[in-house]
Amino acid sequence: MSDTTPLARGPVAVATPVVRDGWELDARVATGPLTLSDESPLAKVHVRAPFDGASRAALGVGLGRTARGDLGTGDVLVVGSGPGEWLVLGAPGTASALRASIEQRLARTGEFTTVLDLTHGRALLRLTGPTAARVLAGVCAIDFSDAVTPDGAALRTSLAAVVTDVVRDDRSGVPSYLLHVERSSGQYLADALLDAGRGSGLEMTGFRGLG
Numbered sequence: 600m601s602d603t604t605p606l607a608r609g610p611v612a613v614a615t616p617v618v619r620d621g622w623e624l625d626a627r628v629a630t631g632p633l634t635l636s637d638e639s640p641l642a643k644v645h646v647r648a649p650f651d652g653a654s655r656a657a658l659g660v661g662l663g664r665t666a667r668g669d670l671g672t673g674d675v676l677v678v679g680s681g682p683g684e685w686l687v688l689g690a691p692g693t694a695s696a697l698r699a700s701i702e703q704r705l706a707r708t709g710e711f712t713t714v715l716d717l718t719h720g721r722a723l724l725r726l727t728g729p730t731a732a733r734v735l736a737g738v739c740a741i742d743f744s745d746a747v748t749p750d751g752a753a754l755r756t757s758l759a760a761v762v763t764d765v766v767r768d769d770r771s772g773v774p775s776y777l778l779h780v781e782r783s784s785g786q787y788l789a790d791a792l793l794d795a796g797r798g799s800g801l802e803m804t805g806f807r808g809l810g
Contacts, residue, residue, distance in 0.1 A: 609639035610785030620691035629804035633728030642694035646685040653708035671700035694718045722785025727775040737795035759791035
């Protein structure tokens with residue numbers, strides 16, 4: 600197989616394509632402080648388990664919060680995305696191994712759980728910059744101030760009329776939000792955010808990953 604042949608594409612249009620880890624990514628590098636990137640190539644594993652049981656302890660985080668860790672596949676971000684629901688994000692190409700690792704870990708709890716790989720069925724955007732909260736306020740009524748939604752907070756709400764998991768995951772002290780939606784809504788949400796952030800200089804940039 601040629602290493603220039605993409606195996607998968609994210610839902611957001613790519614201006615400058617490059618192939619990495621089997622995905623067609625955007626190689627653009629924004630020069631401004633406020634950026635939006637398509638992070639859909641990240642592995643996305645969805646977990647359902649009892650709300651407050653042994654599985655919660657095994658995953659290391661409760662509702663509305665996030666935690667970094669290593670579940671056997673390298674650095675991952677575990678998100679308490681809903682009552683009895685978790686979203687686990689990992690590096691591109693690790694979804695199968697990540698799912699197997701989570702299943703093995705949760706099997707030891709004795710609880711009934713489901714673990715699904717949603718990588719290709721969901722979109723994931725990252726909005727980063729000092730004024731990112733202002734852009735989100737243009738498409739949502741939630742208070743994204745540091746006091747209400749600090750770094751490490753997670754919630755499910757509506758952005759531009761699209762049900763979205765919003766995960767605050769700051770980068771080097773700069774506010775940053777991961778936005779997890781159905782794949783079919785990815786381009787629409789990206790366009791809505793770019794429109795809301797036009798006055799603030801929001802630019803599309805290339806894939807950034809979890810690191």
